[in-house]
Amino acid sequence: MTQHLTQSPQFFLTAPSACPYLEGQFERKVFTHLVGNKAAEMNDLLTQGGFRRSQNIAYRPACETCRACVSVRILAQEFEVSRNMRRVLQQNRDLVSTMANAQPSTEQYSLFRTYLDARHRLGGMSDMTALDYAMMVEDTHVDTRIIEYRRRGPDSFITGKGEGELIAVALTDRMADGLSMVYSFFNPDMDERSLGTFMILDHIERTRAMGLPHVYLGYWVNGSRKMGYKMRFQPQEHLNPKGWERYQAR
The missing domain is CATH 3.40.630.30 (Gcn5-related N-acetyltransferase (GNAT))
Structure with a gap:
């Protein structure tokens, strides 16, 4: 079987959890892995698109009812x-x-x-x-x-x-x-x-x-x-x- 590798990252969505910033709100995050020789380039693009990095993970809020988080x-x-x-x-x-x-x-x-x-x-x-x-x-x-x-x-x-x-x-x-x-x-x-x-x-x-x-x-x-x-x-x-x-x- 032939496997085709892609340079496009795969994104995943977390389950809802209590928001650490706003009482009564729940947060979800979309995230992907930053690995390989294109990680730095991808980190630049994702950061410019509103993501943050934590270790080898890039994430961004994807909350269903709240848009309070704003990239600055x-x-x-x-x-x-x-x-x-x-x-x-x-x-x-x-x-x-x-x-x-x-x-x-x-x-x-x-x-x-x-x-x-x-x-x-x-x-x-x-x-x-x-x-x-x-x-x-x-x-x-x-x-x-x-x-x-x-x-x-x-x-x-x-x-x-x-x-x-x-x-x-x-x-x-x-x-x-x-x-x-x-x-x-x-x-x-x-x-x-x-x-x-x-x-x-x-x-x-x-x-x-x-x-x-x-x-x-x-x-x-x-x-x-x-x-x-x-x-x-x-x-x-x-x-x-x-x-x-x-x-x-x-």
Whole structure:
């Protein structure tokens, strides 16, 4: 029997489950596998089409009665830092970010566990082991990087690296048109630093330096307070049935 291989991905649909963002709603996702030598190209196309990546899976909401999830990307080359964001940059002027290949470490996992226990104790990732974390970082067939944030050392201007404890981490995909923030976490005891905002600002600056247009933030969920922060990074585009369109927060 002759088997014909296809380059087209196969898509699957999950069963309904409780929505983690909107009470009383149920979510479904359509997903496909990102594997093989075309995975990076497919990840670019799917991300531009509203998908997100988790390990070797690309997924997108396919809810039957709700359209609250909206894909968001920042227009990095047009971005202007607000007064509040300048304060965040000033508060974190002692930090250095270093981008490297996506490799997990014990130090990263320790910070990851501290972050989950403080911020997402009842979330779907709350029981992740060190092996689960390693799989989250390493199980990728695309150009994935780890960005670590540490305090600036006396020789950082030479080495480009920070010193001391690990304060924040971002798992990021490098794409043809920018950077996609897959997952990030930070020291939950440093609220005054606004580390989540700082990491997004760092990604915007990195994208600008690369001469690329977009920072993909994933989904803004209309009606979810914990997703409201994404609206602060203007200008940005939202994906709707007509394609990507410029969005201006009111």
